[in-house]
Amino acid sequence: MSFPGHQDAGRLPAAFTATGSSSFTEFVGAHAPHLLPSRRPLPPGGALEAPHGTTIVALTFDGGVVMAGDRRATMGNLIANRDMEKVYGADDYSAVGIAGTAGIAIELVKLFQVELEHYEKIEGALLSLEGKANRLATMIRSNLGLAMQGLAVVPLFAGFDLDTTVGRIFSYDVTGGCYEEHDHHSVGSGSLFARGALKKLWRPGMASADAVSIAVEALYDAADDDSATGGPDLGRRIWPTVAVIDTDGLRFLDDDALAGVVEQIVAGRRGNPGGAR
Known part of the structure; x- marks a missing residue:
């Protein structure tokens, strides 16, 4: 990280040793704003054609929450990537799924991960789940300029609340509005269809294994x-990314576990692609 006016290569700039905010984003914005995604100017010529990610689903179960995302990225009518990762761990008890540019x-997301880690190091404690959701909202709001030029980011955030010991889900709009969702939610271009499946399949008191199966089916x-x-993609062995978050923390399901879930769902749909009659 380069700072204007810093010439002594043997010493850290004074900004690193001064007392300041527990927000890493605010620190970078004050001392090296050109490094923030929202501060980078677009080249002339209007909006860029860039890969977009879709679809993310999240649903609660008894004692936690599951988040899952497909692996396809598109650019216009083309498939830009077949095995993109769209679900990331934000910290030990939360995950964020990306939809948009x-x-x-x-x-x-990477900046958000550092933001939470920086807070924990400065304050010596984990930020509350609601506090994490609000921090992400602030970061999305700072991207509004790029969103108005067609480069929008609309994530889905979920985590295990250590205070209430339940899984919680938060959605956003491009202006940084943060909304808590109940039971289940989805974002992205396929969210309308995924949400219909979640409404039909979700039920209270589910076990985590049932929630994983429902997420994949959605x-x-x-x-x-x-x-x-x-x-x-059974031919390429490409499965959705699935994260489970509960009292033991965040964990991602491996390919072997997901393969069994996917194959069971595909077998159940054989001869009946529309699902349960």
Whole structure:
């Protein structure tokens, strides 16, 4: 990180040793604003054609929350990437899924991860789940200029609340509005179809394994009707990314576990692609 006016290569700039905010984003914004995604100017010529990511689903179960995302990124009518990661761990007890302009979204998530780690080091404690959701909202709001030029980022945030010991889900709009969702939610171009599946399949008091299966099936339904959402690819062995968050923290399901879930769903849909009769 370069700072204007810093010439002594053997010493840290004074900004690093001064007392300041527990927000890493505010620190960078004050001393090196050109490094923030929202401060980078677009080249002339209007909006860029860039890869976009879709679809993310999240649903609660008894004692936690599951988040899952498909792996396809599109650029116009083309498939830009078949195995993109769209669900990331924000910290040990939360995850964020990205929908929108892929490059900016990934950079925003990485900055958010550092933001939470920086807070924990400065304050010596974890930020509350609601505090994490509000920090992410502030970061999305700072990207409004790029969103108005067509480079929008609309993530989905979920985590395990250590105070209430339940899973919680938060959605956003491009202006940084933060809204708590109950039971389940989805974002992205396939969200309409995924949300319909979640409404039919979700039920109170589920176990985590049931929630994982429902998340994968919701993505399956989204891919069935939305060309920008990639369904499970049995030929290439590409499965959705699935994160489970509960009292033990965040964990991602490995390919072997997901393969069994996907194959069971596909077998159940054989001869009946529309799902349960």
